[in-house]
Amino acid sequence: MTAATTPSGRTAPRGRIDKRQAILDAAFAVFARRGYENACVREIAEEAGVAKPTVYNHLRDKENLFRHAIGAAADTVMAENLAAAERLRTPGDDLRAALKDTAYRMLQVCCGERARALRWLTYAQVGGFPDLIETVQERTHGRLGEALADRLARLSLAGRLRPCDPALAAEQLLALLTGPMEARSRLGTRAVPAAETRAVAEAAVDTFLRAYGPTA
Amino acid sequence: MTAATTPSGRTAPRGRIDKRQAILDAAFAVFARRGYENACVREIAEEAGVAKPTVYNHLRDKENLFRHAIGAAADTVMAENLAAAERLRTPGDDLRAALKDTAYRMLQVCCGERARALRWLTYAQVGGFPDLIETVQERTHGRLGEALADRLARLSLAGRLRPCDPALAAEQLLALLTGPMEARSRLGTRAVPAAETRAVAEAAVDTFLRAYGPTA
Amino acid sequence: MTAATTPSGRTAPRGRIDKRQAILDAAFAVFARRGYENACVREIAEEAGVAKPTVYNHLRDKENLFRHAIGAAADTVMAENLAAAERLRTPGDDLRAALKDTAYRMLQVCCGERARALRWLTYAQVGGFPDLIETVQERTHGRLGEALADRLARLSLAGRLRPCDPALAAEQLLALLTGPMEARSRLGTRAVPAAETRAVAEAAVDTFLRAYGPTA
Amino acid sequence: MTAATTPSGRTAPRGRIDKRQAILDAAFAVFARRGYENACVREIAEEAGVAKPTVYNHLRDKENLFRHAIGAAADTVMAENLAAAERLRTPGDDLRAALKDTAYRMLQVCCGERARALRWLTYAQVGGFPDLIETVQERTHGRLGEALADRLARLSLAGRLRPCDPALAAEQLLALLTGPMEARSRLGTRAVPAAETRAVAEAAVDTFLRAYGPTA
DNA sequence: CATGAATGAGATTTCATTCAT
DNA sequence: AATGAATGAAATCTCATTCAT
Numbered sequence: 001m002t003a004a005t006t007p008s009g010r011t012a013p014r015g016r017i018d019k020r021q022a023i024l025d026a027a028f029a030v031f032a033r034r035g036y037e038n039a040c041v042r043e044i045a046e047e048a049g050v051a052k053p054t055v056y057n058h059l060r061d062k063e064n065l066f067r068h069a070i071g072a073a074a075d076t077v078m079a080e081n082l083a084a085a086e087r088l089r090t091p092g093d094d095l096r097a098a099l100k101d102t103a104y105r106m107l108q109v110c111c112g113e114r115a116r117a118l119r120w121l122t123y124a125q126v127g128g129f130p131d132l133i134e135t136v137q138e139r140t141h142g143r144l145g146e147a148l149a150d151r152l153a154r155l156s157l158a159g160r161l162r163p164c165d166p167a168l169a170a171e172q173l174l175a176l177l178t179g180p181m182e183a184r185s186r187l188g189t190r191a192v193p194a195a196e197t198r199a200v201a202e203a204a205v206d207t208f209l210r211a212y213g214p215t216a
Numbered sequence: 217m218t219a220a221t222t223p224s225g226r227t228a229p230r231g232r233i234d235k236r237q238a239i240l241d242a243a244f245a246v247f248a249r250r251g252y253e254n255a256c257v258r259e260i261a262e263e264a265g266v267a268k269p270t271v272y273n274h275l276r277d278k279e280n281l282f283r284h285a286i287g288a289a290a291d292t293v294m295a296e297n298l299a300a301a302e303r304l305r306t307p308g309d310d311l312r313a314a315l316k317d318t319a320y321r322m323l324q325v326c327c328g329e330r331a332r333a334l335r336w337l338t339y340a341q342v343g344g345f346p347d348l349i350e351t352v353q354e355r356t357h358g359r360l361g362e363a364l365a366d367r368l369a370r371l372s373l374a375g376r377l378r379p380c381d382p383a384l385a386a387e388q389l390l391a392l393l394t395g396p397m398e399a400r401s402r403l404g405t406r407a408v409p410a411a412e413t414r415a416v417a418e419a420a421v422d423t424f425l426r427a428y429g430p431t432a
Numbered sequence: 433m434t435a436a437t438t439p440s441g442r443t444a445p446r447g448r449i450d451k452r453q454a455i456l457d458a459a460f461a462v463f464a465r466r467g468y469e470n471a472c473v474r475e476i477a478e479e480a481g482v483a484k485p486t487v488y489n490h491l492r493d494k495e496n497l498f499r500h501a502i503g504a505a506a507d508t509v510m511a512e513n514l515a516a517a518e519r520l521r522t523p524g525d526d527l528r529a530a531l532k533d534t535a536y537r538m539l540q541v542c543c544g545e546r547a548r549a550l551r552w553l554t555y556a557q558v559g560g561f562p563d564l565i566e567t568v569q570e571r572t573h574g575r576l577g578e579a580l581a582d583r584l585a586r587l588s589l590a591g592r593l594r595p596c597d598p599a600l601a602a603e604q605l606l607a608l609l610t611g612p613m614e615a616r617s618r619l620g621t622r623a624v625p626a627a628e629t630r631a632v633a634e635a636a637v638d639t640f641l642r643a644y645g646p647t648a
Numbered sequence: 649m650t651a652a653t654t655p656s657g658r659t660a661p662r663g664r665i666d667k668r669q670a671i672l673d674a675a676f677a678v679f680a681r682r683g684y685e686n687a688c689v690r691e692i693a694e695e696a697g698v699a700k701p702t703v704y705n706h707l708r709d710k711e712n713l714f715r716h717a718i719g720a721a722a723d724t725v726m727a728e729n730l731a732a733a734e735r736l737r738t739p740g741d742d743l744r745a746a747l748k749d750t751a752y753r754m755l756q757v758c759c760g761e762r763a764r765a766l767r768w769l770t771y772a773q774v775g776g777f778p779d780l781i782e783t784v785q786e787r788t789h790g791r792l793g794e795a796l797a798d799r800l801a802r803l804s805l806a807g808r809l810r811p812c813d814p815a816l817a818a819e820q821l822l823a824l825l826t827g828p829m830e831a832r833s834r835l836g837t838r839a840v841p842a843a844e845t846r847a848v849a850e851a852a853v854d855t856f857l858r859a860y861g862p863t864a
Numbered sequence: 865c866a867t868g869a870a871t872g873a874g875a876t877t878t879c880a881t882t883c884a885t
Numbered sequence: 886a887a888t889g890a891a892t893g894a895a896a897t898c899t900c901a902t903t904c905a906t
Contacts, residue, residue: 019865035343037253040900051867053903062901123339123403127251130405137402145399171396172423179391183361186353187339189346207388211426235890256875267892272877274890451886467775469685472879483888485882490886494880555771555835559683562837569834577831604855607827612819615793618785619771621778639820643858667869688896699871704898706869 020058023048027059027069032117036066036125066125067132073118074136080109081144088151095160096209103177103201106144110178111197116188145170152212161212169212176204236274238264243275243285248333252282252341282341283348289334290352296325297360304367311376312425319393319417322360326394327413332404361386368428377428385428392420452490455480459491459501464549468498468557498557499564505550506568512541513576520583527592528641535609535633538576542610543629548620577602584644593644601644608636668706670696675707675717680765684714684773714773715780721766722784728757729792736799743808744857751825751849754792758826759845764836793818800860809860817860824852 026048030039041062045052059065084105091098109115118136126133148170155161161169180200185192192200242264246255257278261268275281300321307314325331334352342349364386371377377385396416401408408416458480462471473494477484491497516537523530541547550568558565580602587593593601612632617624624632674696678687689710693700707713732753739746757763766784774781796818803809809817828848833840840848 033343035253035340037251038344041902042900052901053868054866056902057865120339120342123336124251124341124343126336126403126405127249128254134402134405137399141399168419171399172392172419174399175391175395176388179395180387183353183357183387183390186350187342189342189350203384203388207423207427210428211423257877258875268876269878269893270891273892278876465775467685467772469683470776473881474879484880485889486887488881552771552774555768556683556775557772558768558835558837559681560686566834566837569831573831600851603828603831604824604851606831607823608820611823611827615785615789615819615822618782619774621774621782635816635820639855639859643855689898690896700897701872701899702870705871710897 019048019050019054023050023055023058023065024069024072027065028073028117031066031069031121036121036128041065063129067129070118070121070132070136073114074140077109077112077115077118078140078143080112080115081106081140082147084109085144085147085151088148088155091155091160095155096205099205099208100202103173103205104198107177107181107197107201110181111185111188111192119188141174145174148173160214162215164212169208172211173204173208176207177201180204235264235266235270239266239271239274239281240285240288243271243281244289244333247282247285247337252337252344257281279345283345286334286337286348286352289330290356293325293328293331293334294356294359296328296331297322297356298363300325301360301363301367304364304371307371307376311371312421315421315424316414316418319389319421320414323393323397323413323417326397327401327404327408335404357390361390364389376430378431380428385424388427389420389424392423393417396420451480451482451486455482455487455490455497456501456504459497460505460549463498463501463553468553468560473497495561499561502550502553502564502568505546506572509541509544509547509550510572510575512544512547513538513572514579516541517576517579517583520580520587523587523592527587528637531637531640532634535605535637536630539609539613539629539633542613543617543620543624551620573606577606580605592646594647596644601640604643605636605640608639609633612636667696667698667702671698671703671706671713672717672720675703675713676721676762676765679714679717679769684769684776689713711777715777718766718769718780718784721762722788725757725760725763725766726788726791728760728763729754729788730795732757733792733795733799736796736803739803739808743803744853747853747856748850751821751853752846755825755829755845755849758829759833759836759840767836789822793822796821808862810863812860817856820859821852821856824855825849828852 023044027039027044030044030047034040034043041052041055044065045055048055055065059068084102087102087105088098110119118140122133122136145167149166152161152164152169152173153166156163156166156169177200180203181192181197182188184196184200239260243255243260246260246263250256250259257271258268260281261271264271271281275284300318303318303321304314326335334356338349338352361383365382368377368380368385368389369382372379372382393416396419397408397413398404400412400416455476459471459476462476462479466472466475473484473487476497477487480487487497491500516534519534519537520530542551550572554565554568577599581598584593584596584601584605585598588596588598588601609632612635613624613629614620616628616632671692675687675692678692678695682688682691689703690700692713693703696703703713707716732750735750735753736746758767766788770781770784793815797814800809800812800817800821801814804811804814804817825848828851829840829845830836832844832848
């Protein structure tokens with residue numbers, strides 16, 4: 001942060017790698033594969049290549065470490081999802097195709113490694129850190145719903161969707177996408193072939209458009 | 217069996233009969249409020265009113281205890297859900313009303329104490345016990361989807377729904393119900409007023425019927 | 433003990449197998465393969481085919497069980513050894529051959545399954561049950577030494593060995609036999625080929641006779 | 649390292665240096681008086697003046713602790729025995745006296761506190777750690793036998809013993825020494841008076857020399 | 865700032881032993 | 886006499902966290 005401007009200095013001759021970032025990355029990785037309780041600080045420190053007290057110096061305690069690691073991952077996942085939703089800003093002539101494309105991209109994000117780990121950790125710790133979970137939920141699902149609602153509102157105003165409550169429409173579109181995927185991937189334990197993912201996206205959009213498409 | 221008829225005679229000089237059930241109940245309660253790792257067998261034993269080794273005598277180890285407690289809870293939740301789905305066997309004249317009624321009942325089950333705890337534990341341990349989770353998932357969500365698909369197939373044949381893939385329709389109806397509820401209850405951390413629950417059910421059914429209702 | 437006179441009724445149509453004997457046998461077997469502390473009463477009961485409390489009914493506690501099991505095994509081993517020593521009662525013309533034969537037989541006993549297990553258990557528990565160990569030691573090694581000393585005294589009187597302290601001679605003969613065997617069998621962990629065992633016996637007797645043989 | 653020079657400064661604010669050695673010493677002491685299974689790490693930690701996890705930090709687990717403690721004790725005992733055997737390098741004119749002196753010294757070592765404890769532990773755990781026991785056996789008995797054989801070979805070459813297999817001679821001399829001592833000390837449970845120890849040594853050497861002394 | 869070493873607390877599990885039938 | 890069920894006690898080991906350098 002001091003010298004280099006690239007926060008994760010790709011291949012740049014990074015002078016001092018940010019230990020803090022290394023710790024957070026390692027923490028998310030370890031939390032993801034072990035869960036919160038089973039993850040031990042020693043393993044995180046090893047994965048980050050630092051000594052245990054260094055972790056405590058930077059992030060005070062295990063809980064804080066978890067909160068920061070989760071927060072960072074949530075931001076990343078959300079950015080990816082919003083990027084996918086942006087696609088709807090320029091729907092082109094074929095709305096159905098644009099929706100399907102957007103939907104498929106979002107599903108890809110949701111099925112990705114990071115999003116799956118984040119979802120598991122989120123659910124797993126909803127009892128232990130309800131406030132954190134709520135924050136994450138709002139910064140991810142909530143934020144995505146809003147972005148989607150914005151797009152749908154524009155489309156409705158433009159007459160390309162029938163008049164509707166855009167928040168509700170967005171909520172239902174998301175549900176039609178993620179619900180079946182969770183079921184088919186068995187909560188993320190089995191990989192879903194790309195073709196099936198695409199089929200889920202298309203079925204969701206078809207149903208959505210029958211319900212929300214412009215009236216004949 | 218001879219003298220005492222109290223099935224759970226607290227401190228009665230005979231404690232042979234339903235110790236196992238008491239342990240399983242206590243286990244689910246403790247797992248539900250502490251999570252798998254934080255739950256300790258001592259607490260479960262205390263809650264069940266038995267000594268710690270008794271727990272081990274009956275259920276071998278913590279993992280086995282967890283599996284049985286989860287399995288039992290899953291069966292209970294499923295039975296409740298199937299009972300709600302049965303409502304669709306006699307839809308009466310007003311299909312929309314019947315669907316909304318069924319939907320609302322299922323949401324009530326899903327938002328109940330036990331179902332919420334089961335959902336949390338399921339997600340939380342999907343990394344640790346993938347096989348168990350898969351089983352639970354199939355015995356609950358999967359089974360419910362099938363039951364629902366059966367009903368929808370009948371309705372479709374009867375011309376009260378347009379021709380469709382009943383499995384897909386059931387999957388999407390379930391998604392339209394549970395997805396929004398998860399979002400609004402913040403993964404189950406906040407109570408959703410009955411009115412809002414009903415609204416979710418109605419919106420889901422309305423959307424569903426626009427997509428799957430009989431063609432004009 | 434009541435009806436049948438065969439204490440371990442070989443193939444006889446044993447009316448009531450002696451549970452007590454079955455327990456003692458099982459106990460020795462389990463103690464032998466697990467050691468005293470690692471042997472658990474449950475396993476002994478299983479091996480004996482009875483329930484755990486039955487073991488306690490018959491033998492009061494684990495310590496008592498151990499004492500009786502060890503005692504019985506010691507008696508058996510001792511009987512075998514004494515039988516071998518008896519051979520010296522009729523030495524025949526060739527004393528050297530008679531001694532070698534006796535020595536070899538005793539080594540066979542000492543290397544047998546039971547004697548080895550007994551030796552291990554004895555040493556292992558010498559700290560925990562010093563009195564028992566002392567008893568066993570006297571009933572086995574001590575008793576054998578005396579028997580041997582008797583034979584050697586006769587031989588000495590008969591002029592077939594030079595005048596000597598027969599107790600000391602017996603002690604040293606035993607030492608020349610068992611010491612090298614313990615070393616070569618690595619305390620009983622590796623099998624010693626019969627040829628090597630015989631060589632040990634012969635070397636012991638040769639040395640013994642050079643020291644105690646009749647003066648030229 | 650800067651302020652305190654006391655190598656084991658009891659409660660000094662620095663305890664970094666010889667904790668490991670203190671733990672190993674304490675471990676051998678506790679194992680010696682309790683046996684492997686009955687020794688508990690808590691007691692070892694207390695005896696060493698450290699906290700329980702410190703024991704685990706330094707030696708990983710109870711088994712490893714045992715192996716190291718035994719190994720160290722074996723080395724010490726062996727060094728003492730080899731020092732005694734060295735005596736034979738300068739036998740002087742009176743071979744018999746030199747042998748008796750050496751023999752007595754070795755018996756003193758063998759009857760010492762540490763050697764007795766080592767022997768008990770060795771036998772007791774021969775079932776549980778056969779590889780360790782074998783190692784110990786070779787590093788002690790085996791090594792001593794070789795050293796002794798070397799001395800005897802020299803003496804034989806010098807004509808002070810008759811031509812013989814020195815390994816066998818050493819083996820038998822050791823047996824003549826330790827065998828009777830084990831019997832008389834009842835496996836180490838009772839103290840043998842110095843006079844009796846000396847008598848055993850002399851008897852062993854006398855017998856040995858009659859068998860292996862120079863031919864008249 | 866980074867670290868090696870140390871520790872207090874607590875979890876799972878096993879075992880010998882005893883009731884009550 | 887024999888047993889299924891229950892229990893008090895204890896042991897191994899792990900972890901989050903803190904000194905002192």
